Amino acid sequence: MARPGRPPKEKPQLHSSVYKFEDMLSSERGAALNTRQAYIRDLTDVSLFLRKERKSDVDKASTDDLKAYLTDLHKKTHHKGAQTSVRTIARRLSALRQFYRFMMSENMRKDDPTSTIDSPKQTRTLPKTLSESEVNVLIKTAGAPGTPESLRLVCLLEMLYATGMRVSELVGLPMSSIGDDQQFLMVSGKAGRDRMVPLTDTARKALDKYIAMRAQFISEDDKGTQAKWLFPSRTSDSGHLTRQRFAQLLKDLAHAADIDPDRVSPHILRHAFATHLLNNGADLRSVQKMLGHADIATTQIYTHMLSDKLKKTVQGKHPLGKGKTGTDN
Secondary structure (H helix, E strand, O other), X not given: OOOOOOOOOOOOOOOHHHHHHHHHHHHOOOOOHHHHHHHHHHHHHHHHHHHHHHOOOHHHOOXXXXXXXHHHHHHHHHHHOHHHXXXXXXXXXXXXXXXXXXXXXXXXXXXXXXXXXXXXXXXXXXXXXXXXXXXXXXXXXXXXXXXXXXXXXXXXXXXXXXXXXXXXXXXXXXXXXXXXXXXXXXXXOHHHOEEEEEOOHHHHHHXXXXXXXXXXXXXXXXXXXXXXXXXXXXXXXXXXXXXXXXXXXXXXXXXXXXXXXXXXXXXXXXXXXXXXXXXXXXXXXXXXXXXXXXXXXXXXXXXXXXXHHXXXXXXXXXXXXXXXXXXXX
């Protein structure tokens, strides 16, 4: 939405091949809306640069055109940090590769201009997470006011921490996703992959308290747009709480809990769910299923976090890890 007093920002008209690519992502791959929007944002950025700087467009770009774009992107993003720049370039290049492979498969192009462009080397960055005590502080702080908004926030936190859902999955839960006994949730994940996730006792209790006053978030004249969602909203077009609003609520909560807001987000709570499960002995396959990862390699990043923790434990507790030398017996 445009700021008051400013006209809405006009969206550029993209080449028809971009919209056909978007249709393919939806119909053939079952890509989620957020995924499709990310691809379109990336291709829009490339298109605007090529039109302005190279008198070209994304559908007919050459390898040199794309190298010029990536060089310009590096200059614009490097001030945010070298690793941020590398990740941005790698993601944008990945989107371009997907797009040109699609064009070739549809006989719109005979060549792939990205084929000779190397992806930037990325160093492994471990996901940000929170300690168990920090999560407990967040939940306790959220519940302190005892208002309807407070009970809703506690429920959101407990359910996210109990299930590891993606934020879009959480805020978009329909009422029908709750089983009769509230032991499990049915979650619709990426690419239409549904999964059943268990709820903890504390999450079920928080859910009961929230549902008892859930009607306060539904307009009296609602035609069913809001009432069908577990977390309805009177103000959003979708009828349910938006992920952006939930993220802002978490930032405000972090301030109140005296935790760095940069360390608190829905996705970081998802990381906390996974790392705390593994810390307490859960097996990787079970965590993969609960997170909804299609490939276990995606889940394995959390084992690296455990490895680093074990290294610190050895260095801190093992006599040789402290720089001491032993004698042979």
